[in-house]
Amino acid sequence: MIQLEVRHVECSVAAPPSRLPGLDRAVNPYRGCAHSCAYCYAQDVTRFETDRPWGDVVEAKVNIARRLKHELSRDAKGVYGIGTVTDPYQPLEEKLELTRSCLALLRRFGARASVLTKSDLVLRDIDLMRDWPGVEVGMSIACADDATAAVVEPHAPPPTNRFGALARLSAAGVDVYLMAAPIIPSLSGSRDQLESLVDAAHGSGVRRIIWDMWSPKPIASLRLREALDGVVAELAELAGSSRGARSSAEAVLASVCSDRGIQLVSAF
Numbered sequence: 479m480i481q482l483e484v485r486h487v488e489c490s491v492a493a494p495p496s497r498l499p500g501l502d503r504a505v506n507p508y509r510g511c512a513h514s515c516a517y518c519y520a521q522d523v524t525r526f527e528t529d530r531p532w533g534d535v536v537e538a539k540v541n542i543a544r545r546l547k548h549e550l551s552r553d554a555k556g557v558y559g560i561g562t563v564t565d566p567y568q569p570l571e572e573k574l575e576l577t578r579s580c581l582a583l584l585r586r587f588g589a590r591a592s593v594l595t596k597s598d599l600v601l602r603d604i605d606l607m608r609d610w611p612g613v614e615v616g617m618s619i620a621c622a623d624d625a626t627a628a629v630v631e632p633h634a635p636p637p638t639n640r641f642g643a644l645a646r647l648s649a650a651g652v653d654v655y656l657m658a659a660p661i662i663p664s665l666s667g668s669r670d671q672l673e674s675l676v677d678a679a680h681g682s683g684v685r686r687i688i689w690d691m692w693s694p695k696p697i698a699s700l701r702l703r704e705a706l707d708g709v710v711a712e713l714a715e716l717a718g719s720s721r722g723a724r725s726s727a728e729a730v731l732a733s734v735c736s737d738r739g740i741q742l743v744s745a746f
């Protein structure tokens with residue numbers, strides 16, 4: 479059991495510019511993520527607490543809503559990505575409600591928001607999202623099977639819960655999509671697994687899938703290798719980096735999505 483160290487910190491900017499496709503600004507209420515997925519790139523990208531196990535430390539930007547209100551009062555144009563680096567609905571959010579406070583402000587200022595999460599805690603905020611045409615929710619699920627996902631996502635809600643959240647959001651009229659990433663060929667990239675993933679998404683009301691393969695990063699590769707030890711025979715990170723694995727996964731996804739009337743988009 480992880481002993482989570484929580485730090486309350488203040489940020490000087492709530493919504494810095496984002497270079498991610500389709501997003502103008504990035505809102506990340508937390509640094510670090512207690513979901514502690516083995517394949518997570520965030521520690522490589524941010525260099526956050528690289529001498530500690532990923533998921534042991536989370537910083538909560540306790541003043542983020544106050545800062546965001548100030549920034550929105552000057553300019554609320556563009557699309558605000560919520561959770562571009564770490565999960566905005568990780569367990570701490572249940573108590574701190576930083577993401578909820580930011581969403582409420584974005585709605586009040588007539589801004590557009592794109593939420594990305596791996597948690598059904600997002601359903602708590604369905605009251606803010608329904609009847610808000612400017613919001614979309616992406617649910618990150620790379621594998622439909624709970625037991626397989628648990629190998630690399632031991633502290634995130636199981637895929638079954640996430641598909642359930644997608645179904646309730648779409649039934650409430652919220653624009654949803656599936657973030658099918660990262661696909662790890664040796665773990666979750668077989669034809670049957672990809673087909674199950676698309677079918678589960680389709681059954682949850684999803685009509686758009688954004689996808690990506692896992693690609694090696696120094697810290698994440700070490701973590702992933704440890705998590706997969708004894709689970710798969712080959713090194714998933716090597717398989718994931720090969721061009722052949724990518725094109726065969728893309729061919730399967732494209733064919734299944736086309737059959738189900740789902741739009742397929744590559745993440746990058």
Ligand code: SF4
Nearest residue numbers: 511513514515518564
């Ligand atoms: S939920 Fe996202 S940010 Fe959190 S550990 Fe998993 S991949 Fe990283």
